[in-house]
Amino acid sequence: MAAKQELAYIPDEPRLFDYLSVRQHLSFTARLYHVPDAAPKARALLTEFELLEKARQLPGQLSRGMKQKLAIACGLLHQPKVILFDEPLTGLDPHGIRRMKDTILRLGREGAAIVISSHLLHLVEEICSHLLILKQGRMVIHGTLAEVRRRFAETSPETSLEEVFFRATAPDEPPGPAPDPATRARPD
């Protein structure tokens, strides 16, 4: 229970209770996690995620992005030390994507351990420090971005993460030097 108290899980599809309003979701979360000073914290989160005016609305009246923001606000209310994000950018508009990245980076700077599960490799490349690649449920590699690049792109440290990913998950292909993109793109 102590571990769960410090944990937040934010699924890719916002899991909200259709009969609870925005503010009732936060009250519910505050009680579950015994959040001290819950009211000002909830208000700050609602302001940050631009949900203040929608505090009395039900999830059915919110857009996909708004629902995602509400799920994240609930996840952050108890100031968790570990946050699991599953595809955090799904359904967000460009403004939402920018704000979400900023929030994740801020939480990381504030000391939270953030685990992101994503297929958006540019997001991973942009905000993650460590990488774990799974293939059919098994770990292929785990390390810092630099370490992973070193392993799969020995001849070209600038190889994109996308290329690294394809090499790492290629069927029965031992890791080796990445092909020269210029050579590969050149027609025979």
Add this chain to the structure above:
Amino acid sequence: MVAALVYLQFCSWANLLLSQVRRLRHPQYLLGLLAGLAYLGLVFWRPFTARHPEPAAGINPANPPSFLEGGSVEHLAAGGLFLLAAFTWLLPSKRAALDFSEAEIAWLFPAPLPRRMLVHYRLLKTQVGLVFSALIMALVTSAASRGRFVWAMLPGWWILMSALEMHRLAAGFTRTRLLDRGLPNWARRLLVLGVLVAMGSLIWRNLAPHLAGLSLTEPPSLPPWTVAIEDALGNGIVGAILLPFRTLARPLVILASGAGLITLLPALGVLAFLYLWALKSAVGFEDESLDRAERRTRLVQAARTGNWHLAAEQQSEGHAPFPLPPRGLRLLALTWKNLISAQLLLTSPFLIVLGISLLCGLLAFRFTLPEAPFLKFLAALLAGILPMVFILGPELARFDLRQDLPQADLLKTYPLPGWQVVLGELLAPALVLTFIQWLMIGAAVIALPAIGQRGEWSLGTRVSLAAAAMILTPALNLTLLLLHNGTALLFPAWVRPPGNAGSAGSAAAIDAMGQRLLLMLAHLAGLLVALLVPCALGGAVFLLTRLVFAWTIALPLAALVAALALGGQGALALKLLGDRFERMDITD
């Protein structure tokens, strides 16, 4: 293009059938289907095998026909059909829409298909449901002839149901046309009401002379009644207006007595007229159909996940049952949440106040008019309903773990041990059901003196009965809720929300019904087992205390011991279910 639509519909039916056959490999569907078929067999087969006297041929002067035989049935059915048709014109306010799925809209609307073809496709699609409903109605209505004319009645019912569907379609198109031509909904409704009032006065004018000569105290089995009905509904303008409806109803009446299928021809004529009307009046229905499809998808998804509030299209924030400060028992957060979920149905403060006020009103009535026959009726009614509320209440009050299981991954992240999650979820329906049952027990006990055979029941007796019942109520509710939620947790594939028969289709509806029957039997068996020890303990306490105290004291004491025993068993079950919840693999 026609071939493509036929192919689509044929493949849909075939694949639906195939998928339903394939899923019979899973025992829950196979057993469900067998139980459902056995139930339907019992319901529909028994009348055919029961010994009835042979139906009399012709009219026996010694046994005059009931007013529900012969022509009067035809006229009454025509009147009923007319009313149904009138409501199609009176109630709806939206523009015409056809029921298409979202996939059909996405594929068919942008395709180069004329609107008429879409209407035909829609009509073709309704056929499975219509034929199935017609078959059920033919089985039911041919029971009197021991099923001899079931196949003869099938086309009669099919024509009637198709005609109603066709009329609904044509009326929708025509309403939209009228709206586009400047006739607002209120004016149309006024017009329809005017027709209804005029029809009512004409019927009354025809009926009034007959009523003077009829005895209202005699059973309505006299020929004059038949004459009166035929005169009121079969003559003059009323008869002319009801003629098409009578044409549709007549085959059902005469086919039931073995008439030839030739009698269907006039009804087929009416159906053909309605078909042409629907085609000729077709207007743009695409936008409204899209809205309807989206709404239906949303409601079905909501209902399948148990979100009845979304299904009921809740538009405003629900009233919190009590303030929820951040400190205190964590599990109460789940109870609080579920009470908000239930409030549209059951826990509205208005309903609570209304219930208590009614109880107080009943008490005042009891003291003012203790011999009123109403009290006797009420006590008998409550005595009949209460067991049903105890048994069916936990099945219907699903604002608990059953509603939240689709979100189990989220629930498992909450910092609560499994047993607290289960308890927090159960408390809301337990509280609501207990409140309702206490009100009913209170009302029954207040009304009880009126049915006492040996004079009025004493105050002590009534208090003792009420106390015993009220002590047992929460423990019984928790036990039943544990059984229902335990089933959902241990055998999730067996538990489907009401109204969800899985994928559409009659076979799916039958296996869903069978599954519910089996589950109900299993829950009843579980309840009986759970009651064994508490009943034994309660009985022993009653016998022992009876040696010292009057039974009015012994009964609540025995109930208390039984409730505690039930509670002890419940705590054990709660712990086991909590452990199961913690171990549950949400990826399954």
